[in-house]
Amino acid sequence: MKMAFQLIFFTFFFTALIFSSLPSNYAHSHYPIDIGPAMVRNLDKEFQDSNTIPGISHITVAGAVLHGFNEIEVWMETAAPGGSTPVHRHACEEVFVVLKGSGTLYVASNASDSDGGKVFPGRPETMHFSVNSTFHVAPDVVHQVLNTDPHQDLHLLVVVSKPPIKVMMYEDWTTPHNEAQLMNPFVWDARYVVADQTSSAQEI
Template sequence: MHQSNYGIGGFSHITVAGALAHGMKEVEVWLQTISAGQRTPIHRHSCEEVFVVLKGRGTLLLGSTSLPYPGTPQEIPVFQNSTFTVPINYPHQVWNSDEHEDLQVLVIISRPPVKIFLYEDWSMPHTAAKLKFPFVWDEDCLDAPKDEL
């Protein structure tokens, strides 16, 4: 299994079982580690997501879908041996709010491969979020475009 930070500081990702790399059809499984004080980008996707916290503690920041933008996020504490979910299309961010220990999570998503919409901040309109597909950890799995000449 390939492990990388994919250019995201304080972050490590391994696709344990994936659509593009392993032929999974309904779910994908990731192992992610977030360094102390670091955060994932603010994002949303049209799949369900389940997190199992293997190590550490942190905060799930969960935005609104009822406003034209995510708004002030709800802060939900997460900790070792806890499980939490993110509903379809909810803007969210996982923050390792611990100052000393890594946060390590096992992540299960539905409908792979994931199509992620990125937000610059919590006030960015949903319609302005930028689609990133394939996401960085799927880029190596897609066939390179063929030159027809």
């Protein structure tokens, strides 16, 4: 019961951050943004989300909700020293390219642990990576990425399939699978859904 309450609180916490950090210039546009059949864009001018997940900065380079992509989604992510993604899983394939820094990928073992009939990820396997590494995560594998370098940021290029992404969030590796919380839309997409709904309401 306590764990379920904490997961619910975690979900509402992210939702509150989305509303509080929504840029004013994003609250008056419809999504997806029409970027045409081809377009060169400067990533320095793209919105960078540095508030939603502590220690993680995110840019949606090519997204389903934001840009109308159907087959893949591309992100640029920066993890500060000690920064990490939540423990989570999703039904899409995910590929990482390490542009700078080093860290650790934690993945659930092939066989989940059980306790009193509850099945949970259990103690994860660890895989260390560094600059110029690439790694992938298969669909529905519980995982977490951590920047283990105490001195420099971790820069990642991330590609996911089947956008928009829907994420099952775990409090930790002992959270039962049936108590993981669905985040749909996920935090990177939710701000644009909120902005589009706000813009539509203002026009009525």
